[in-house]
Structures are given as structure tokens and as C-alpha cells.
Amino acid sequence: MNGSSARTQWASRLGFILAAAGSAIGLGNIWKFPYITGQNGGGAFVLVYLLCILLVGLPIMMAELHIGRHGQRDAVGCFAVLEGKPTRWRFIGWLGVSSSFLLLSFYAVVAGWSFDYVVQAASGAFQARSAEEINAVFAQLVSSPGQVVFWQGSFLVATAGIVLGGVRGGIERWSKILMPLLFLLLLLLFFRGMLSPGAKAGLEFMFRPDFSKLTPAALLDALGHAFFTLSLGAGTMITYGSYLDRQADLLSLSVRITLLDIMVALLAGLAIFPVVFAAGLEPGSGPGLVFQTIPIVFSAMPFGSVLAVLFFLLLSFAAMSSSISMLEVSVSYLVDEKGWRRGLATMVLGLAAFVIGLPSALSFNLLADVTPFFGQTFFDFANALVSSYLLPLGGFSVAVYAGWFWKGERLQDELSGGKIRPWLYPLWHFLVKYVAPAAVAVVLLNQMGWFTP
Ligand code: TRP
Secondary structure, eight states, rough: OOOSSSSOOOOSHHHHHHHHHHSSSSSSIIIIIIHHHHHHHHHHHHHHHHIIIIIIIIHHHHHHHHHHHOSOOOOOHHHHHSSSOOOTHHHHHHHHHHHHHHHHHHHHHHHHHHHHHHHHHHTTTTTTTTHHHHHHHHHHTTTTTHHHHHHHHHHHHHHHHHTTTTIIIIIIIHHHHHHHHHHHHHHHHHHHHHTTTTTTHHHHHSSSGGGGGHHHHHHHHHHHHHHHTTOOOHHHHHHHHHOTTTTTOOHHHHHHHHHHHHHHHHHHEEEEEEHHTTTOOOTTOTTTHHHHHHHHHTTSTHHHHHHHHHHHHHHHHHHHHHHHHHHHHHHHHHHHHOOHHHHHHHHHHHHHHHHHHHHHHGGGGOOOTTOOOOTTHHHHHHHHHIIIIHHHHHHHHHHIIIIOOOOTTTTHHHTTTOOOOOHHHHHHHIIIEEEEEHHHHHHHHHTTTTOOO
């Protein structure tokens, strides 16, 4: 976990997959994917999101891991190593450090809601309740500044605590146990959803594309979310890749992480939308969606309270294994580039994320009417700025660098960790050189109104 000579590596290949999948799988899959799918009208959005992941996300993930492994440094330092001297390319690293830090600030707010729900579920708040009563629980929570800030802070303390333990001890150990458990619980919810009266409407909503719903903003949401859900464009996979050894097969690692990530998101959607339709809720109701729907399922189940506690515990853990990776980007920057001690860097950055996140935490209560940024609250603005602009910009820059500027014929074999796959390099290179940058550019320009007269 330290720079230079004795850089820590992942204890095992499985450990890496779990940690990287742990970074990728988080609130993005279970909280954000369903609610933006709801806001963007379902099927067609899901299709574009899947395309963005496969054609843009996957190749960029390989590029980021590749850059990190080659550089064996933090996200900024990697570019200096690759270029042989500190050049302007380091801006990609700085952009990543800033984006992942800003992301952490509001991510902790939502993760805090999940913490709160663990306690609420344990005290029986969701037992035998109607959909309205469960809605009210969410409304009450977000409108209480003290409660929200308390949990946001608790979440950051927990995250910083794990990062203090270092890469191996902290991140890998827990992922191995808790991620599979989360998966099982989602499966249970999925089957439950499929047996409910909303199953058909839910399936149709998610998988029957209606292309008239694809606005420029929906395209940008889908592209931005492809970066968000795979933890791309913010230095995270560069940093995690820097702890990988030279023999690692980047293709199969990236494919596995991506598939796991997609599965969890689809399962979450398939667990949530049947409830939305069965209970007559609004699919486009926004960031509260998972908190307003999942408790409904548990409220009518045997052992519902226990399962609800478990669900929100695991969701909190999934959020934590993601937030750890966000914090790790800036911590490793300060440690590797500025010579800070790891402990100090972690505490200072954790505290700073808390303070910067306060306006986001208060966006649903005290500051609900303060909308200085294009009529948006702090929370909405930070969320949109990171997902729709900073991450795509970061991913675009990585693609342009890896596709056009990185001088290295040696890259050929490194992608496959020695396996013979003659098609891989040309295909990957084509995708990062042309497809990914073009897709980001077109979607951004389209959003800015360039293609509409
Ligand atoms: N991928 C995570 C999720 O879906 C969030 C995340 C972690 C992230 N690290 C990131 C997103 C870096 C963008 C960049 O919840």
C-alpha cells in the first residue's frame, strides 16, 4: 500500500476480483440504476446502458487497469511513469482524484440513509406496514438534518477505518464473505418479485424498449452511469490496477467484474420494479426509490424484519467497498506523490469529504430550496456533475491517451497476461481509439444541443 519499492499486491487473484467488483458494485447498482431507469422510461434506457458498458466501459476498464499495472503508482504518478517524465497527461490523474473525492462526498449521504435503515428495520419500522407508511419513513429520514448528518458521518468514519487498515487487510477480507451474501439476498428478492402481481409490468418496463423515451439527457445518463457503475473515469481502476502483478489477465478480469456488475444491477431492477407496479408507485420517483420499495417486500414476508436488517447491512457494506475505493484514490495520491503518512492522509481526506458533503446531506431538508446551480440542489448538482460530466470526461481522456498517445508496442501481450489471443489487441485498440471517444463526444455534444437545429 506504499509507493516505490515494496508496493503491496493483492493477496490472490480472487481477492482482486472481489475488491474490484466490490468497488464496481455498490449504490450505483442497487440505488442509482433502478431510479434512473425509472426516470428515463425503462427498456430503451437499459439497452443503451448495456451497450455503453460493453462498447465503452469494458475497453476503458482494461485501459485503466493496464495503465495502473504498468505504472505501479497512484493515478497521477502512473502517467509520469508511463511517459518517463511528469507531463501534462497527469491531468487525467488529478481529474480522477478530484472526481472520486467529490463523488465520495455525496455517496456517503446515500450510504448513510442505508445505515439508518438498518436501525429502522431492526426496530420493526417496516413490519406489516403499508406502502404509504413506508414512504413516510423515507420522507421523515431525509427531512431530518441531524439524523442524516449523523449517519453520513458514521459512514465516513467506517470507510476511513477500513482504508486505515490498508489494501490487503481491510478491503479484501470482507469482500470475500459479504459480496456473495448480498448476491444471494438479491436473488431471493428477485424471485419474490417474479412471483408478485407486478412481475409482468416490471419485466415489460425493464426489457421492452420504447425508443421515443430516449432523450439526449437519457443517453447522457446511460453513458454516465456506465462509467459510474464500473468505477471508471475517476482513477479508481488505475489505482486498483497498480496493485496487480504482471501476469494478471486483464481481459478475463475485466469481463468478470463487468458481468458481475451488470447482473447485480439487473437483479436489483427486477427486484424493485415489480413492487413499484404492484404497489402503484411512481417508477420515476427519484433517489428514494430503493428505500421506498424494498421495505415493502420485506414487510409482507416471514422473517421480514431480519431480512430487511440483513439487506440494508449488506447494501451498506456494498457502499463501503465502493467508497473505500474512492477514498483510496486520493489517499494513494497523497502517499505516493506528496509523501504523506497513510494514516494522516486518510483522516484528513475523510474529514474533508464529510465537510464537503454537508450541503448534499442538507439538500433534502435545510437547503432544499437553495438551488444556485442551474436550479438544482447541491446534491443533484454534485451527482449530475460527477456522473454526467466528470466521469465521461475522465474516461474519454483515458481512452484518448491509451488509444492515441501511449507509445508501447509491448502492450500487445500485457493485456492477456501471456495468453495467446491474436484478436484481442486489435479489437481493444479499435474500441479505445475510436469507438469510446466518439461515443462520449457524440453524447455530450448531443446533450448540448449540437445535433438539433
Ligand atoms: N461503482 C460504484 C457504484 O456503482 C461507485 C464507485 C466507486 C465509483 N468508485 C468509483 C464510481 C469511481 C465512479 C468512479 O456504486
